[in-house]
Amino acid sequence: MITNYGIEWAPLLPWSVVYLVIGLSLATLLGLLVLKSKGSLFRSSFIALITLFIANPTLHEKISEPLPELIIAVVDNSPSMTYDQRRRQASDALSDLHAQVNKRSDLVLKTISVSGTEEQGTNIFANINLTQEEKSRLSGVVFITDGLVHDIPASLAETDIPDEVPLHLLLAGDPQRQDRRLIIEQAPAFSIIGQTAKLTYRIVDDNADNLSLPAWVTLRQNGEKVSETQVPVGVPFTQELLLENRGLTTFDLSVEPLPDEITEINNRAIFETNGVRDRLKVLLISGEPHPGERAWRNILKADPSVDLIHFTILRHPQKQDGTPIRELSLIAFPIHELFEVKLADFDLIIFDQYQRQGFLPSHYLTNIVRYVEQGGALLEVGGPGYASPASLYNTSLGTMLPAEPLGTISETAFHPLVTELGLRHPVTASLPDANTDNIQPPTWGRWFRQVDTDTLSGWTVMTGAKAQPLLVLDHFGKGRVAQITSDHIWLWGRNVEGGGPQTELIRRLAHWLMKEPELDEEQLKASLSNNRLTVHRQSLSDTPVELTVESPSGEIFSLPLEPGSNGLAIKTIEATEPGV
Structure with missing residues (x-):
């Protein structure tokens, strides 16, 4: 704690008036002193008191106390943190960090929670918004995440974090657990009906016991199984697709899981290809x-x-009109x-x-x-x-x-x-x-x-x-x-x-x-946007129906649909789970 004393001036009149009074007073006193007039000291003291009264001084005491340094904890609450024990590990790490900071009076902890989405991924750095005062007090940033971050900048200059501030990472998850991912490297946006198009994908195994064994991949077209192929792991694999109908065709790829895998959600991938007619x-x-x-x-x-x-x-x-051939x-x-x-x-x-x-x-x-x-x-x-x-x-x-x-x-x-x-x-x-x-x-x-x-x-x-x-x-x-x-x-x-x-x-x-x-009279379509699943059903029937919806985790529930006057029924629900 630091204590300082000082005087603050709050003049009753503008400073220009005060300076004018002081100037006139000094000139008058100087003339009295030159002429050696009696009572000049008394008059000088009186004028000084009046000037001091007009200047209105105030004696104040300044007491300053240094603020504690700021620690920011960025906690990842994206859907991928639900796998295994990651969320519990992140919670334990945050509790321990709180306990460590509370032991010191010169530190304060600010927590930022980040919720990623299936479409946009986990954007951690975009959620760190600091004021100028917080930037001056910032002494460290701690990330508590599983490492699946989608907005890592090229440099800290692109963020609100000053360059000299250290960054720390507390990584949730078990580094020894194995996981399999199916990655689509190239999928055709469109294909001519009756002609083949090429799809390229790759299987990635993390911490797998045996990387040399191939895996079975199942390809479905609009929900119907098209093929089942053994695919080598770790190398790009190309497969031919054949579209028979015009319009969007949905393809679904799934690879067999590894034993004791972290999650099977990333074992599937889905994409759409638009079928077009050549002539x-x-x-x-x-x-x-x-x-x-x-x-x-x-x-x-x-x-x-x-x-x-x-x-x-x-x-x-x-x-018969008699015309010669x-x-x-x-x-x-x-x-x-x-x-x-x-x-x-x-x-x-x-x-x-x-x-x-x-x-x-x-x-x-x-x-x-x-x-x-x-x-x-x-x-x-x-x-x-x-x-x-x-x-x-x-x-x-x-x-x-x-x-x-x-x-x-x-x-x-x-x-x-x-x-x-x-x-x-x-x-x-x-x-x-x-x-x-x-x-x-x-x-x-x-x-x-x-x-x-x-x-x-x-x-x-x-x-x-x-x-x-x-x-x-x-x-x-x-x-x-x-x-x-x-x-x-x-x-x-x-x-x-x-x-x-x-x-x-x-x-x-x-x-x-x-x-x-x-132009089909019976259509069922679904689209996903901003974690909301919208279902469109076109039908000639005006009878209400119930759709069966299966979530990525396997949960099955009913969704009632009331058709409109034009035969179109639309229903929107929250898509709370990641996956296909």
């Missing part, structure tokens, strides 16, 4: 020339990723090459107002049925011929076409309406200017002809004249089938009565047929 091959067969034929061609050709093969039947085989410039219809040799190469087949005309033998139509059943896609756009005896429904294709013709045609004006089910289906949900319920009509233009049908299967997402099925979607085997029971969709493209979303509807329809994941 989309579409076969369009128009049964006859008609005004809407060019609309289909223009829409499909507008997409640069689409390879379109378009055939139009211009001349019926039975047509040598004057006909029509090419022969390559039915064998299209429907036998290269049928499986097409992603989508479209029959536009096609009816039996003798071009396609029945076994070629049977090939199309087999093609769809094995994962292909078929779109049938029906004109008046679909209601005739020559309808495609009366061929082998009828086994998979969901709309059965009644043999009649409605030629009345009608507004295409999205059904209640269609308001939930991604193909027709949120179409521009559509009806949002059964009362408010759409603002798009009308159509004027439709084949009368009855649906035997599938989902009717749009209706037309007399509330009959207009757009029907269905699954057949591993493939998909869609039917439009009117040939007037081209009126929307010509802006008749204001037109309608022709391009958008055909685009969605074609992508749904080719199994675009974002």
